[in-house]
Amino acid sequence: xxxxxxxxEIRKTRHEISAKYHHDTKELLEHYxxxxxxxxxxxxxxxxxxxxxxxx
Numbered sequence: 001x002x003x004x005x006x007x008x009e010i011r012k013t014r015h016e017i018s019a020k021y022h023h024d025t026k027e028l029l030e031h032y033x034x035x036x037x038x039x040x041x042x043x044x045x046x047x048x049x050x051x052x053x054x055x056x
Contacts, residue, residue, distance in 0.1 A: 021027040036043065 017031070018028055021031055
């Protein structure tokens with residue numbers, strides 16, 4: 001069974017990011033929390049979808 005090239009690339013990137021944080025779960029989660037805060041306006045949620053539908 002062959003793996004999709006996109007999936008392989010995603011796994012490779014995730015591994016590289018993990019290695020950057022020494023495969024330490026706490027450090028990695030902190031990194032993702034910082035990204036989440038930085039890009040909070042881009043995160044989709046049911047709440048934002050509902051708010052956007054009420055604007056129209």
